[in-house]
Amino acid sequence: MLYLQLLVNGIQTGAMYALIAAGFSLIFGMTRVFHAAHGATFTIAGFVFYECYQVFELGLILSVLGSALAAGLFGMLLNRWVYVVIQRHEGSFFTVFAASFGAAIVVENLIAIFFGKGLMTVSTDWSRSVEMMPGLFVAPMSFVAVIVAIVCFAILHWLFTHTSLGVALRALGENPMLIDVFGLNQRELGKYAFLIGSVLVVPAAVLTATTTGLSASMGHHIMMISIAATIVGGVGSLRGAAMAGMLFGLAENLSLAFFEPQWSEAVTFVILFLFIIFRPGGFYGRAIVS
C-alpha cells in the first residue's frame, strides 16, 4: 500500500511541477529570456490567492481569478518594463538574467515586508486526506491538481495547434527571424508568452497555498524545479517540460520507498545529471549547449 500511496502523491506533485515547468519553458523557449523571476510569479500568485480567499473571503473562483490576474500582470509588466528595456539597449542574455534574478529578490523582500516572514496557510477541507482504502489517504485536492493540469495542457495544446497566436508563438520559438519576415512583432508575441507562462503557475500556487503553505522565500525551490524540468524536457518543448515535471514528482515520491527522505530532492538532480550526460537535448527539445 505504501507504493500505491507514494504513486498517488507523486502524481499530484508531478502535476504541479508540470504546470510550473511548462510556464517557464514556454517563456524561455519563446522569448529566450531566462526568467529567473518565474518563482516570484508563483509566490505572488500564491499570496494574492491567500489574500482574496482567506482575508477578503471572495470565494474560490474569484480568488483564483485574482491570482491569475496578478500573475499575468506581473509577468507582462516585468517583461515590458525590465526585459524589453534592457534588450532595447542591446543587453546581453546575462544582463537580462541578472535583472530577472534581482527582480525575484526584490519581490521576495517586498512580500516579507507586507506579509511577514512566517509561513501562511489556507485552511480548507480540500487539503485534508480521506482514507480511500486501508492505508491509502488521498485529499480531494489531489484530484483537483491532476484534473486542472490535464485541462490546462489540453487548452495549451489547442492554443498551439488551432489558433494563429499559438502558431505564431511556436514560430517565435523555432525561428525568430521568420517572424520578422512575416511581418509579425516579436515583442508583441513575447508579451503573450509571458502572459500565458505566468498564468500557468496559478493552479500550482493555489495548490501550494492550501497544502504546504506560503512563505516569501518559496520561489527558489520552484525556480530550481522549473530549470531542471526545462532541461530534461528539452528547451522549448511544453510537452517535454510537462513530462519532466511529472517525472520529478513521481521520482521524488517513489524514492521514499527505498531511500531516506533526505535524498528525495537529490533524486531530481540525479535525473538532471543523467539527462545532461546521456541525452542533453532532453525528451524532445534542443540541447542547451550546442
Add this chain to the structure above:
Amino acid sequence: MKKVLGVLALCQALVAAPALAQDIKLGAAFPMSGANAEYGEIFSSGVNLGVEHVNADKRLKGTMAVVYEDSQALPTQGVIAANKLINVEETPYILSAFTGVSKALAPLGQRNQVVMINGGGVGPDLAQLGPYFWNVIPLANLEVETMVPFLVNEKGLKRVALVYVDDPLGQAAREVLDKELKAAGGELVGAFSIPATAQQFSGVAARVRDTRPDAVYIASYGNQQVQLVKQLRDNGVSQPLASYSAFSIPSLLNLPEAKGSYFTSQQINLDSPDERTKRMVADYRQKFNKDPNMYAINYYNAVLLYADLVEALQKEGKAITGANLLEQRQKTPTFDFVGSPVSFLEDGTVKSPVQINEIAGDGSFTLLKAGK
C-alpha cells in the same frame, strides 16, 4: 580640487559620527531573510529592547549599539556574517543562533578571542565548543529528557517516530531521543531525516503512518516545521505530535493543525516579581502588543549579560575584549536574568527547568507540566 577634498572630508565625518557615538558594539548573526527569518524577527525584538534599556539606564561609559548581519540560518552565510562582525566591525561579543550556524561560528570566536553567545540553538553539542562559546538557553538534551518520560510514562505513548532535519540539531535530537526512549522503556520505531530546504512532506507522512507510531516527534524549525505539521495532519497522521522549544513561534501556535501538540520549553515565569522581569515584560507588551517568548527573553538576557560584564570591566579600567569578557564572566557567580538569577556551568551553558506545553491552536499554549 581642494573643495572636492573638503566635501569628501565632510562626508567622511558625517558618516563616521554615528560610529563614534556608538562605541560599545555587539554583533548579531541572525536569519533576517529566508525560511527562518521569523526567528530573526523574534530574536532581534529581544536584542533591541535590551539595548534600549541599557542605554536608557546610562550604566555604561558610552552608548551600546547592535550591528546585525544576515546568517539566513545557514552555516556558510553565518561565517561570512561573523567574519564581517569580527574583522570589520571589531565586535568582541557576537550573538549567534541555530545549532549548525553556531557550530560553524565557534572556531572563529575561539581563534579571534571573540565571545559567541547563543540564545536560540539547542543542539546538545553546543556545550562542547570551547570557552568562548556560551549558551543562555538550555540545550535540547534537557528538553528531550523532559519530554520522553512524559510521553512514555504519563501518556502511554511508547512507540515514537521521529522526523528530523538533516543538520547538527536534527542529528543530535535523534541520538538523544533514541537514548532517552530506551531508558524510559519506549522505542524509536522510525527516524526520517529531511533536507533543510524540503517543503513537500506527503510522502514522509506515508512513511510515518507505515511505522504505526503512538506519537511523532518533530525536530525541525522555522517554516519547515509548520509545513511538516500541516502536511502530516492533512495526510492522515492523527497521532499526537511532540517537539521542542522551536514550536513556540507564532506561525505554528496559530496553525489549527498544530492544536493538541506537545512541546517543551525552558521555564520562564513572566509574573516574576523581580524588577528586571517586570520591566522587560511590561515594555515588550507595550511595544509588540504580546508576551515575549523565551527566545526574545534569552537574547534580551544576552544583551544585559554583556552590559553587566562591560560595566564591571569599565569599573576596573579594563579594555572590552573577548578575553576580558570571558574572565569577568568566569569570576561572576550569578547574573540577574529575566525570570531568575542564573549561573553558568563549566561548559558555558545554563541549566533551567523545562516545562511541557500543549498548543491551543489559536496562537497560545497551555502549561501542562511545570519544570523542576
